[in-house]
Amino acid sequence: MLVIFRIMRRLRTLGLLAIMAMPIGSLAAQEKGSRHLPAIAFSQSLAAGGATLQIDFAEGRLDLPRSEVIQRIQTAAHAVALYYGRLPVQRIRILVIPVADQHGVLQGTTWGNMAGSPAFLRLRVGQSTTREELAADWIITHELVHTALPSLPDDQHWLEEGIASYIEPVARVQASQLSAATIWADMMNGMPNGEPGSNDHGLDVTHTWGRTYWGGAMFCLMADVEIRKRTGNRRGLQDALRAIVAAGGSIDKEWPLARVLSIGDQATSTKVLEEMYAQWSVTPVPVDLPRLWSQLGIRAGQHGVTFDASAPLATIRVSITIPDRPSL
Ligand SMILES: [Zn+2]
Secondary structure (H helix, E strand, O other): OHHHHHHHHHOEEEEHHHHOOOOHHHHHHOOOOOOOOOOEEEEEEEEEOOEEEEEEEEOOOOOOOHHHHHHHHHHHHHHHHHHHOOOOOOEEEEEEEEEOOOOOEEEEEEEEEEOOEEEEEEEEEEOOOOHHHHHOOOHHHHHHHHOOOOEOOHHHHHHHHHHHHHHHHHHHHHOOOOOHHHHHHHHHHHHHHHOOOOOOOOOOOOOOHHHHHHHHHHHHHHHHHHHHHHOOOOOOHHHHHHHHHHOOOOOOOEOOHHHHHHHHHHHHOOOHHHHHHHHHOOOOOOOOHHHHHHHHOEEEEOOEEEEOOOOOOHHHHHHHOOOOOOOO
16 A cells, blocks of 8 residues: 555646546546556667656557657657756656557656656557647656656645646747747636635645646746746746756655755745745635736737736746756
8 A cells, every 4th residue: 555655646647637627636546557567569768858768669559650759758858958957867767658549649647766767757649649749749848847856745746736837838938849929828828727716725735626737837937936026037936946956856756845945945045935835835825817917018919929028027027938047
């Protein structure tokens, strides 16, 4: 039981099931029998972001050449390595499981210390996935971001998902894989899902899909903006997250949250993470999102968003998506 419990605590899963707004506990419960690995039909190792990726393909047809899936994984790894300065663990094993008669990257799950590797990703990829669907995928990047944080206690699962949900698009913009307009439009559309409802008791207590993924992402966005406000835009959430990785905080470790927040705050010479956590964890903290978008200079238009460079926090908005930090 202990083994199963520990493995369940370490998994992060994302895909169609999460989008269907299932309770997080249900997602985790599905993974109980997933430790039996399928037969491997093809394997390739490659260097990326200072780490070795071992990419295994389970048996099953894929219409696209495997090399295109490998290329897509490399692209995702590049974005994550750029954001963090390097990939956070030395070895990452990625198992690609073809799913007959399906389209697109369907689901991803990431574990720490599994299958002989400090980080293990399982990706379910539809047999009929097109080149365009692969190019549009965000799940692989999201899963790789999970490798850059220690496993946290269950009540703080929202921070694991919040960081992955917020950093994935930001890292892709920094790597010139997405436009800033695309991700701010996505945030305008999606972030209201993270607002507390009428029966909310804070992020450590309210483990719904909306609060876990979007509520966690909203915490990260607000932390990023607040750190930049307090430091004259010299530091951001990226500095905090890089410092956690530099201190050895990757998915193969189990840390209490206090250690994560303390290291992150030290890196920005603020108390933003600790102060926000104290409030957001046990009380519902609504965010005036329309006011935030206005201050950041983001306006919804007929064809996506437009930017207002004269808005009071416009430079903070721009700084969030610029890769201007040297590697650690
Ligand atoms: Zn996730």
